[in-house]
Amino acid sequence: MENNRKTTRVFCGVLGAAVLLAAGCTRIEPDGWMDTEPTVTVYPTGITPKEADGLTRKERFEQVLMKVGELEVSYGEAVLYMQSTKEQVETLYGREVWDYPLDDEGTTYAEKLKAELQKQLIHTKLVCAQADSLGISLTEDEKMDVSEYTDNYLANFSSPQMEYYGVTRDLVWGIYADNRLATKIYESLTLNIDTDVSDEEARHPVLWYVFVAKYGLAEDGTHTSLGEEELEGVRERAVRLAAEAAETSDFYTFARQNTDDTDEIEIIVGRGDMHEALEKIAFGLKQGETSGLIEQEDGYFIFHCAEYMDEDATDQAKIDIILERQDKAFSQSYTVWEADTKVWVDPVLWEKIDMTGEKCE
Numbered sequence: 001m002e003n004n005r006k007t008t009r010v011f012c013g014v015l016g017a018a019v020l021l022a023a024g025c026t027r028i029e030p031d032g033w034m035d036t037e038p039t040v041t042v043y044p045t046g047i048t049p050k051e052a053d054g055l056t057r058k059e060r061f062e063q064v065l066m067k068v069g070e071l072e073v074s075y076g077e078a079v080l081y082m083q084s085t086k087e088q089v090e091t092l093y094g095r096e097v098w099d100y101p102l103d104d105e106g107t108t109y110a111e112k113l114k115a116e117l118q119k120q121l122i123h124t125k126l127v128c129a130q131a132d133s134l135g136i137s138l139t140e141d142e143k144m145d146v147s148e149y150t151d152n153y154l155a156n157f158s159s160p161q162m163e164y165y166g167v168t169r170d171l172v173w174g175i176y177a178d179n180r181l182a183t184k185i186y187e188s189l190t191l192n193i194d195t196d197v198s199d200e201e202a203r204h205p206v207l208w209y210v211f212v213a214k215y216g217l218a219e220d221g222t223h224t225s226l227g228e229e230e231l232e233g234v235r236e237r238a239v240r241l242a243a244e245a246a247e248t249s250d251f252y253t254f255a256r257q258n259t260d261d262t263d264e265i266e267i268i269v270g271r272g273d274m275h276e277a278l279e280k281i282a283f284g285l286k287q288g289e290t291s292g293l294i295e296q297e298d299g300y301f302i303f304h305c306a307e308y309m310d311e312d313a314t315d316q317a318k319i320d321i322i323l324e325r326q327d328k329a330f331s332q333s334y335t336v337w338e339a340d341t342k343v344w345v346d347p348v349l350w351e352k353i354d355m356t357g358e359k360c361e
Contacts, residue, residue: 068125204313
């Protein structure tokens with residue numbers, strides 16, 4: 001059964017953690033505005049490849065890598081983000097993951113992660129750059145929280161490691177402060193969003209169903225086309241099952257015995273998860289009610305409403321709807337900021353960052 005809900009590849013969850021150095025660092029990534037690719041230009045005072053090759057590690061880590069408005073990002077700050085994520089990725093997938101191709105163009109996992117990190121850095125800094133004009137700053141209590149997160153993070157570093165990466169307390173504190181400030185700005189601009197969501201708007205019924213396929217299956221599992229006579233036989237079977245379904249007192253067992261969908265016979269659906277024609281019928285059923293025969297391009301469906309509203313799924317849908325409203329409201333401001341804020345990146349230094357070795361540098 002086709003489901004239109006968005007899916008996410010496993011690696012995206014790790015990429016999304018690129019700016020999270022530890023618990024307490026909040027990621028600002030609502031749908032929509034974070035999907036946009038920031039417009040960047042070459043940093044006007046960037047260095048040449050020859051100059052970059054001549055820098056010591058310490059000198060390189062001190063270079064300005066990126067500038068968003070008036071906010072600068074050093075090479076060392078970007079590496080610190082990457083090293084933290086590098087350790088998470090390699091723990092989950094091993095060192096060999098960096099060369100894994102993710103698309104037909106041969107984009108590697110390492111290249112994808114670097115691109116995601118650059119985008120996240122720009123978005124976070126761009127939001128923080130609005131703090132003064134919005135009159136938003138961290139309170140003393142929030143600064144104390146940032147200090148606590150900073151100290152907890154630094155406790156994981158030995159002195160040689162801190163020296164190698166050029167890690168300073170100010171650098172780590174600034175990263176946590178930026179993320180907390182960006183979160184605060186987001187919250188302030190979405191504070192008055194309507195949070196009233198009705199049960200009906202968020203309702204997720206529990207459905208049992210029978211599926212009768214209009215196709216055959218080859219040995220390798222691929223679908224094969226049926227002739228007119230075979231399709232007529234499929235329709236006759238579907239009509240017969242619909243009549244039997246209307247009379248059965250145990251639809252669940254009936255579905256198990258007769259469906260062509262071997263993966264499942266129970267689904268919990270929300271609005272937008274199904275084709276419009278299926279959704280209209282599914283959401284129109286009362287608890288315990290069975291639909292008539294529903295024809296679709298790939299087969300026939302018979303729905304039975306096992307539960308009018310799944311409480312957990314409906315509660316989660318209410319949260320998702322509120323978040324979507326917040327994201328929409330925030331994106332209106334963000335779009336303006338993005339158009340008015342200059343973003344520079346030094347491509348030579350950015351290319352220099354390598355996370356595939358033993359250490360990110």
